[in-house]
Amino acid sequence: MSKKFAEYQKFNLSDINKQVCQDWENGNLFKKSIDTREGYPSFIFYEGPPSANGMPGIHHVMARTIKDTFCRFKTMQGFQVKRKAGWDTHGLPVELGVEKKLGITKEDIGKKISVDQYNAECRSEVMKYTREWTLLTKKMGYWVDLDNPYITYDNKYIESLWWLLKELYNKGLLYKGYTIQPYSPAAGTGLSTHELNQPGCYRDVKDTTVTAQFKIKGDKFGDNAYFLAWTTTPWTLPSNTALCVGPKIDYVVIKSANPYTGAEATYIMAKALVSNYFGPKKAEPFEIVGECKGTDLVGIEYEQLIPWVNPGEGAFRVIPGDYVTTEDGTGIVHIAPTFGADDAFVAKKAGVPGLSFPTKKGELRPMVDMTGKFFLLSDIDDEFVKNNINTELYKEFEGRFVKNAYDPNLTDKDETLDISICMMLKQQGKAFKIEKHVHNYPHCWRTDKPVLYYPLDSWFIKTTACRDRMIELNKTINWKPESTGTGRFGKWLENLQDWNLSRSRYWGTPLPIWRTDDGSEEICIGSMEELMAEIEKSVAAGVMSENPYKHFKVGDFSKENYAPENIDLHRPYIDSIILVSKDGKPMKRETDLIDVWFDSGSMPYAQLHYPFENKELIDTRSYYPADFISEGVDQTRGWFFTLHAIATMVFDSVAFKNVISNGLVLDKNGNKMSKRLGNAVDPFGAIEKYGSDPLRWYMMTNSAPWDNLKFDEEGVEEISRKFFGTLYNTYSFFALYANVDGFTYAEPDVPTEERQEIDRWILSLLNTLTREVQDALESYEPTRAGRAIQDFVTENLSNWYVRLNRKRFWAGKMDKDKLSAYQTLYTCLETVSLLMAPIAPFYADRIFRDLNAATGRHNVESVHLATFPKYNEAMVNKRLEEQMELAQKLTSLTLALRKKADIKVRQPLSHVMIPTTVQNIKENLESVADLIKAEVNVKEIKTVEGSDGILVKRIKPDFKKLGPKCGKAMKSVAATLQALPQEEIRKFEENGVYTLCIDGNNIEVSTADVEIFSEDIPGWLVANDGNLTIALDITVTEELRQEGLARELVNRIQNMRKQSGLNITDKINITVCADAEYCRAIEAFAEYIKQQVLGLSITTADTLEGAQEWDVDGKKISVKIEKA
RNA sequence: AGUCCUUUAGCUCAGUUGGUUAGAGCACCACACUGAUAAUGUGGGGGUCGGCAGUUCAAGUCUGCCAAGGACUACCA
Helix, strand or coil: CCCCCCCCCCCCHHHHHHHHHHHHHHHCHHHHHHHCCCCCCECCECCCCCCCCCCCCHHHHHHHHHHHHHHHHHHHCCCECCCEEEECCCCHHHHHHHHHHHCCCHHHECCCECHHHHHHHHHHHCCCCHHHHHHHHHHCCCCCEEEEEEECCCHHHHHHHHHHHHHHHHCCCEEEEEEEEEEECCCCEECCHHHHCCCCCEEEEEEEEEEEEEEECCCECECCEEEEEEECCHHHHHHCCEEEECCCCEEEEEEEECCCCCCEEEEEEEHHHHHHHCCCCCCCCCEEEEEEEHHHHCCCEECCCCCCECCCCCCCEEEECCCCCCCCCCCEEEECCCCCHHHHHHHHHHCCCCCEEEECCCCEEECECCCCEECCHHHECHHHHHHHECHHHHCCCCCCECCHHHCCCCCCCCCCHHHHHHHHHHHCCCEEEEEEEEEEEEECCCCCCECEEEEEEEEEECHHHHHHHHHHHHCCCEEECHHHHHHHHHHHHHCCCCEECEECCCCCCECCEEEECCCCCEEECCCHHHHHHHHHHHHHCCCCCCCCCCCCCCCCCCHHHHCCCCCCCCCCHHHHCCEECCCCCEEEECCCEECHHHHHHCHHHHCCCCCCCCHHHHHCCCCCCEEEEEEEHHHCCCHHHHHHHHHHHHHCCCCEEEEEEECCEECCCCCECCCCCCCCCCHHHHHHHHCHHHHHHHHHHHCCCCCCEECCHHHHHHHHHHHHHHHHHHHHHHHHHHHHHCCCCCCCCCCHHHCCHHHHHHHHHHHHHHHHHHHHHHCCCHHHHHHHHHHHHHHHHHHHHHHHHHHHHHCCCCCHHHHHHHHHHHHHHHHHHHHHCCCCHHHHHHHHHHHHHHHCCCCCCCHHHCCCCCCCHHHCCHHHHHHHHHHHHHHHHHHHHHHHHCCCCCCCEEEEEEECCCHHHHHHHHHHHHHHHHHHCEEEEEEECHHHCCCEEEEEECHHHHHHHHHHHHHHHHHHHHCCCHHHHHHHHHHCEEEEEECCEEEEEEHHHEEEEEEECCCCEEEEECCEEEEECCCCCHHHHHHHHHHHHHHHHHHHHHHCCCCCCCCEEEEEECCHHHHHHHHHCHHHHHHHHCEEEEEECCCCCCCEEEEECCEEEEEEEEEC
């Protein structure tokens, strides 16, 4: 019994999705796709770890489709592609999720709940949606090893991180620094830039600003001269220690007076901003008396504006800063190094001290304490108060909160510290201008209160030291799109800052650095072995009473040994470990955790527990660096950067060779999706509704991965219908007839040269397609690949090949020609299933399996274990492709003419005329003439030479060729050529050259520089497409009329056959009752009719019982068919 | 504020090294086809190629400026 091709009653991609998914599970196919490639070259892919504490969204389908597509493609190309899944488990979102769930705040940790319990909550919270993620992964067909994922909270993972940190430490790239960071006094914690970039954090606020007068020392500008400097944070003025000018900016010296007091004075400010402060509309007259550059001002000293605290040597002078602009303010910037990152930077460079208080606890703080208020004198070191603080002045302000929002007793309506200070300055005649100003200011997303820029201690990685190497290595990375690599990423590297690693939290990788209290000695731990040894030392020295990790066995890499029940490297356990210094002093761990981005950037090594296990995989570069990674473009400075930075600094290598940074998934109106707006698309719903394939296909083909995708469900539906529906129809058509004929591709291939031209044509296109798809995928352009496949299937295979060849499949016996048709169509379907498999893995597998089940041509069970098609150049015939294109164009033109003349395609016509002098077209035409004739139902195609004079010719200049030759005269040349009379054109054609006279210059034009074609044939119905012209003879002769009628009858009989439910192979007898003309037509074409409808006999009768009536062009006919 | 991306038909997108009628699909309207039929074909309307300026014989394409939308980074008086 011969095998059959599966035939389906309905087409539901969602169901197919589920079935194929099940087939994969049953066959353990993902594993097989890796195991069967054992020993083959590797294609190395790294999975960027998502966080499972949020539900997966539709954009994850996008990102993962890209990853999956290339991994499948490379697998099919014969590479072994291991894909280890990963989970990002540390960090703020997790902590916040837990705090929300438990209804606690950060302050409650260690009070209402122990750190221990808190971390346990985090550990479970972080994997909250693992089930959903796993489900989505399977449903969308993302093949990744979920059974052995790397998890960033894993002890082994942390140990690898420690090793990396120690490498950096040993290279001197890890240091502790004191920098200005965003800090939320209300929450009592520093904030990462990531937190500051939460939506809604930056808000417009209205603050009181002041332009203050800083009195210049000495009499260089007279004895009453001031610098004018503007600030939006007047509360920082008591901490002022310098003024900053732009070296290249022009400054002017102005004689005027203080608007509040009227006191005459000399002012210095940027020339470009004078009109903001002085002018005819202002109260005080002014006069510019001098001008200089910023450089000239540098070094000038001034008197302290608010003399509360003595900051020490080197303060109160003008320093240079490149960042100073003349966009607003005065072009002179007030510098409080303790409250601004830029301030601190320029001040440090110029050797200007910041203004700090030593506290009674022995810390060094700015004027503002950690709760956001001016220090109470009682909290400051007594000695310092005595020597450096003017307590008379200061005590009036001590304890004032710098923002009302920080003070539990104040509201927006109360006078702010800013206003108090402004009033004080005004009274003292030091305020030049006080006004409200609206500006954008960051707020803490947890407390909703403004953020303070505040100096904090942090650990940094000195990435700046490796900047050049990073830039160099980046040039070897293939970025898709290129602009992200050179632009966003490249620029980022050029302006690289040191990487602030510290996070003052609980749930994260602890910084493995232990220090003595005085900071004189410290140790960086790089492994468990080291830690255990140090603990033993500490126990021996009596610093610790016992080793809390005593059950851990060094060198035992079993799961049990590293299980959290055995050891836990997280806080608070790790904090209980006190090590001992060489001098016998206790060393405590620096309480910081590290930035979670370090976690993910370390995954190439930590996922392998490098270097403790799998050392050779990295060292021999057999699993490193990645050939390919892909994530959202928002990861450019996130994961992409941390991967690159760690690889450069520790391994002097790139971490990845090819990278796609994909765009966002927006809603169909181009808005960002968000749960709040309710425009987020649920990936599970979408997959259920459409199936994963259309979704994946839509995402890959609608726009390039790196462009944002405007997700529109209608687009997915369109893909379903247009591409998958057409492909399904094509397959169904094939299966239907192949089963009737018992075709199972058992016969040897019909030699190419013995196949019809149209077969060779589609096979030629198929190979061209194969090459294009391969090229596209190899250059990481899935969009181009998908679009090419889609175009081939819908346009060429279905709409042209199948449509034109339908009769070959249903008529006649299985001869060589029919076999050729089957083999050709089979090859196309099979190849398409292979080509599309990386993008649409489900339906591709369905078709492949259905085809292969009947033919057994591949000895693999799934398309994903098969080999990607190879381009066969011998099959490509550009000539044939041109010919067919010509046929398609001519057919379209002819059909358009029929339409214009209102003559149905069923009515045969005698001939079309195609004027052409181009030999090439003539030859091409000959080979496709039969096709065209059949398609447009015309008996004959005639070509006409131009010389007989019936054609009206036209010249079209070839601008590309003539342009460089003619230059400025181009326009006139074109106009002259186009206006050339018929006789001149004829002469031109005869001579091959023609001389034009333009503006007195002779220009010689040859026939190669122009296209000459006929545009019109007087008296004929004519159509043009480019330089192609056809004319249709619309005369319907008696014979043609008869044939037309016969065809109409065939059409009606076929309809009746179908209606009456006859089998397609049943034979019939026909009786017709019609007028005389129709009867003559039937008589004349009786054989034709019988053959078309499988009729044994056809007779005409005067009257007819039980017949069906039809109207053909106004004629009434009755037709009756009976099964023979 | 800086960097980058996007802007072509009502919608989604093509548009090669600049070359003269700016394309496709969807949607819409009309017609045809009816042994692939919950398919299919043909025709039609629809465009100041975001705006302005420049380079050029020639600009959707190159340059500059501007605008809108988006992303990232930063936050500065």
